[in-house]
Amino acid sequence: MSTKPSAATRTPSLTERRKAATQFDIARAAAELFTERGPDGTTAEEIAARAGVALRTFYRYFRNKQDAVGPLLAVGGDHWRERLAGAEPGTALPRALEAAVTETLTVPHEAKAEGLRWTRGLLRAAAEDPALRAVWYRVNRESEDRLVPVVARLAAKDADPLEIRLVAAAATDAVRIALEVWAESDAGLDGPGSPADLAVRCLRELTGGMRLLTGSQED
Incomplete structure (x- = not known):
């Protein structure tokens, strides 16, 4: 068996960490300018x-100005998958999904609150910018793909691959829809109508009848 660490578990190199830091600095700058001026009023040069x-x-890192906010929009999904991946084997999948979503979208400190405020501003801007919406949908599709092996690890060994894909898709859409609805509202960061509250509601609605989560089987 190979002892080479996988891409998901190995520690990033210094070069990779510097690259990621630069990308995130650019993403924050883009988000700030989009919030101040809108995408149409912002240039790549600015x-x-x-x-x-x-x-x-x-341009070494991003194709266009809208693409630049991708790393910022992807942060929440990255944290959610990390928390779900950290669940103990044998943890009930519905419980693990809800716990990971709740922990990721609950705001214990200012850094996380700031991230959610950036997301709200970008989603509001995306309503009038098809290119920005396309970045949001791409980020969610990539998150869904990366969620599949995490769900598979927590599911039963004989779980149907189709059901694993369905759970990953539904869970990703639950968070996406929750954030979009929250962004359109004036709800706060906690309590009713908050991202965590809406995400759990969406998750339960979208996954309520799935065999992989209920344990039911066809005759």
Whole structure:
């Protein structure tokens, strides 16, 4: 058996960490400018200047200005999968999903609150910007793909691959829809109508009849 660590478990190299940090700096700069001026009123040059990088550096990482916010929009999904992946084997999958969603979208400190506020601003901007919406949908599709092996690890060994894919898709859509509905509202970061509250409601509605989560089997 190979002892080489997988991409999911190995520690990123210093170069990879620096690259990720630069991408996130650019993403935050783009989000700030989109919030201030809207995507139409922002240029790639302005984003690069706000982030303190050369324009060629911007285009080394991103195809266009809307693409630049992808790392910021992906943070929540990354944290959610990490928490779900950390669930003990044998933990009931419905409980693990709800716990991971709740923990990720609950706001114990300012850094997480800031991230959700950025997401709200970007989703509101995306309502009038098809290219920005496309980035949001791409981020969610990539998150869904990465969620599949995490769900598979927590599911029974003989679980149907189709059901695993359905759970990953439903769970991803639950969070996506919750954030979109919250972004359109004036609800706060906690309590009724908050991201965590809406995500759990969506998760229960979308996964309530799935055999993989209820344990029921066809005759």
